[in-house]
Every structure is written in C-alpha cells, then in structure tokens.
Amino acid sequence: MRPSPFNLIKVQQGISWPAIGGQRQFSRQQHYLTCHRLLSSKPSSLPTTATLSGQLQQKQQQCRPLSTSVLYDEPVAEPHLTTSTMTEPGSGSRRRPLYVSATRQHVGKTTTSLALVAGLQKRVGKVGFMKPVGQKSLRVREDVGDENEIGQEVSCDKDAVLVKKHFGLDHLRYQDMSPVLIPKGYTKDYVDGKISQNQQQSQVLNSYHRIAQASNVVVCEGTGHVAVGSCVDASNAQVAAWLGARMVLVANGGLGHALDELELNRVFCQKYNVEIAGVIINKVMPDKYEQTKHYLTKALRERWGPDIPLLGLIPDRPFLGCPAIADLEKMLQGSQLISGQAHRYRHFTIQRDLNLVATSLEVFLGNVHTRDGNRTLYVSHASRHEILLGFLMEAQRLQRQQPSKQWESAMIVTGCEDYTPCTQVLEMVKQFGDSPPVLLALQSTAKVLEELHNYTPKLYVEDGHRVDTAILHYQDYIDFDLLLERTLDDNGNNNNDDDDVKTIMQQ
Secondary structure (H helix, E strand, C coil), X not given: CCCCCCCEEEEECCEEEECCCCXXXXXXXXXXXHXXXXXXXXXXXXXCHHHHHHHHHHHHHCCCCCCCCCCCCCCCCCCCCCHHHCCCCCXXXXXXXXEEEECCCCCCHHHHHHHXXXXXXXXXXXXXXXXXXXXXXXXXXXXXXXXXXXXXXXXXXXXXXXXXHHHCCCCCCHHHHCCEECCCCHHHHHHCCCCCXXXXXXXXXXHHHHHHHCCCEEEEECCCCCCCCHHHCCCHHHHHHHHCCEEEEEEECCCHHHHHHHHHHHHHHHHCCCCEEEEEEEEECHHHHHHHHHHHHHHHHHHHCCCCCEEEEEECXXXXXXCEHHHHHHHXXXXXXXXXXXXXXXXXXXXXXXXXXXXXXXXXXXXXXHHCCCCCEEEEEXXXXXXXXXXXXXXXXXXXXXXXXXXXXXXXXXXXXXXXXCHHHHHHHHHCCCCCCEEEXXXXXXXXXXXXXXXXXXXXXXXXXXXXXXXXXXXXXXXXXXXXXXXXXXXXXXXXXXXXXXXXXXX
16 A cells, blocks of 8 residues: 555644555544543543553554555446345445546536435435535425425425425435525625534534435535535535445546646545545546546555545536526526417527527528427517517427427527517417427527527426436446446445444534
8 A cells, every 4th residue: 555645644733643654544433532541531541651652553454455456458347236235224334435526617526526426326225415515505395304394494405305306305304405505695604704614514523414314325426526515615525424425526627727726626525534535527538538537546556545446437428518498597687488388498509509580580490490490499589570470380380380390499589678578579489389488588699699609508307308318328338347446445344433423523
C-alpha cells in the first residue's frame, strides 16, 4: 500500500492521532470511538503514550487493504442474484455510505446516482438515499411516519423526490431524504449566527441514521462540486466526513480536463480526510471510448494508486441531453403550453431539430410539407399569425391524409410579452383536435434561442421514459462489484460502528 498523504488523522477539531507508518488509516468512526472512550476514562486509567501507540499499531495491523483490481475490460454482466446476496435492513450488516459528488455542474451527477441506486437494489436489496444539503425543493406530502406525520406537507429537494417516487422507496421519509435545504437568504442567516454548523450536522446525522436503520446501503447525492456549501460550513466534503462516507467523484469525458478537475476535487476531500471510493466518467465520446478508458485507468493508478479505481466509464448518449417540451416550459419563465398537453414529454435535439421561421408563409409551408410532420421545433414571433395558422393547417392535413402517421413537430411563439397574440388565433389553437404542442413564450426570439442553446435538461419524475433510458444506459458501464467492495471498512467488514457513533453524538 502507498503511504497515506496525511501525517495526522483528524478525529475532531483540536484532536488528532499520529498515522502509523505506511499502513492504511482506519475509519473515522473507529477514531471517533477511540477518542470518546479515552476521554471518558478515569484519569488514573488513562493509558500511557507507549501503551496507546501500541494499541493503535495493533489496530492498524488488523486492517487489510482493499482489492487493487481496476476497471474491467468489458462491461460487467449483472450477476445472478440469490437470497444469500440480500441482507436484512437494520441487521448490523450495513455498509459505509457512498457520497456522489461532481467535479462541476451539469456532469450527470443525478443520473449517476439513479443508476447506482438501481444497480445496488438488485444486489443488496433495500437501498437508502438522501440529499443531505439541497437547494431546489418541491412541496410534497409525507407518506411515511406516524399518524401525525403522514399527509403533512413538507419541503424536499427535487432530486430526492425523483429518486423516492421513481424507485418507490416507501421505507424512507421525505424529511430524512432532504434534511437541510438552502433557500434564498440562508447564507446571510448563517453568517449572522441564526443557523449553526452543529444544527446542520445534527439534522444530517439524525436523518442518516434513520435511513441507515431501514436500508442495507445508503447513497448520498451532493450538490455541485465537493466544495459547494462551504459558505455555510456544509460542503459536500464536510458532510461526507460527518457521515464517514466514501466519495464517488463524477466528471465529464476527456482526459486532461477530467484529470485536472478530479485532482482539484480530490485535494479538497483530503482537507477533511474523506476517502475516495472511485471515479465515474460521463459523456465519453464513443469513438474514443477504449482510448479514454486505457489512459484514465493508467493515469489514476499512477497518480493516486490502486485505492482510487475507475468505477465506470459512460459513453455519451445524446438523447439524455435532449429537452422535452415540459423542460422548455420550465426554462422559459412565464411561458404557457396552450395545446398538445399529451405530447409535453416529446424530446427535441436542439442542434438538429430547431428551425427559426424568418421566411414567407409560402416558403414555410413548403418546408413543413417537405418534412412531412417529422420532429421539428419551430420558433416564430407572435406577430406572425399566418405562420401559426399555417402550422396548424399542415398538422390537420397530415392527420386527414395519413391517419396512422403521428405529427411530431412543435412551435414556440416568442415575444408574447411585447406583442399580444391574436385572441381569435389562440382560440383556434385551443379548439384544434389533437393539436400539436404550441408554447407561448414571453421572451424575445433572440433570448429564446440563446436559452435553448445554453440549456442543460434535468431529470423529472414525470419524464419516466428519459429516466429509465438513462438508468439502463449507465448500469451497463459501472462495475458494481468493485463499488460494493468500496463500501466495506478497511478490514473488509461491513460497517458496524454506526449505532455506537449515534449514541455518542446524542450524549
């Protein structure tokens, strides 16, 4: 094993133990327990420095290194599951939690978390999930708990809502899955002393222990890169340290840029003594997949050693980045989908399907007729009533002439804030039978086009097709056997210290 980069093992602020030679550091929970037992001993019974050093040396020698295996050469086939692979939740067989954090925004962290939950469910049974610190929340009704809690309206991070509803995690409460939310003004309140780090830590730990008691393994999803949340002393790295979790770092494809970002985030994890479970790389160019896998595996092994493996390499799938009409309605604030509600989750490839209408009606109709109703996202100004009417007439013509063929095009009508669309035309759109999607946007044409090209769609529970597609795509390229090894303590056992740590923190 390579020597630890740390000379000191941090237990709590102001308390540290010397690292032992080149041996792997044992877990944060074990240090915490050792520290507590020593501090709670009678003065006469405190061990000498020599005795303590010997006890620590003996403890370290009991630990064995984890497997040094690297990424598989081919996608791993799902193992045949037997009853022996499943464990009863709360039976003392829980593993160390996994904490998923990205190197920056929009790299597929939520998609990765969904894939991990799905794959782990098949292998260990009940999986817990939480987003310890969230930002964007939804109002939902609690469906787990006692009679006073069920039916109560609570705020929960939108990603936690997605995971709970998609996987039917009926053993978890919304409030536990999203213990800390950071709304507008939260940072000011923290700086003013209205909120303390201890309060946040207590909320996170109490929620985690309830989830862990009901689950066989817990997946935590962070917010952004590992330093996000530092402004309130609750960064992803700090929260992972509170939980004793191992970090799964997620980065986008490539080599140099990915390694630069990974190193930056790894160093921040080191600051809080957070161990890295491994790395998952998203959006890898398919034609460079083998090359990227070879060099990333080699680079990680040479720079970080065998203890931080490449857990997965996901080839890019453009469909996952294609927004649906529902995404565009949320993106364009104040917009309204006035028709085609049944097709709100139809997806469009912006680079291929977008078509700005800046021609005469005759030329536009020729274009529509040529495309024969195939998937196109037209953008037209609200002053062009004839374009909107022509769009509807062509859809009606196709339905009449080819009943079996589905009209797949949609239209965004821009500039509705400065130019009110004709009321009669809007009524015709609403009364049109099985009308195609027409989205009224307040913004100017230039602003709409800018936002369309810069938008990164998110996953929503209502868009089940894209969520399922993402999970199935990712699962085939993640080494779940190696991932499960990384949830074990350094001595190869499951984590059994959770209850002791919980008891101590309540004292």
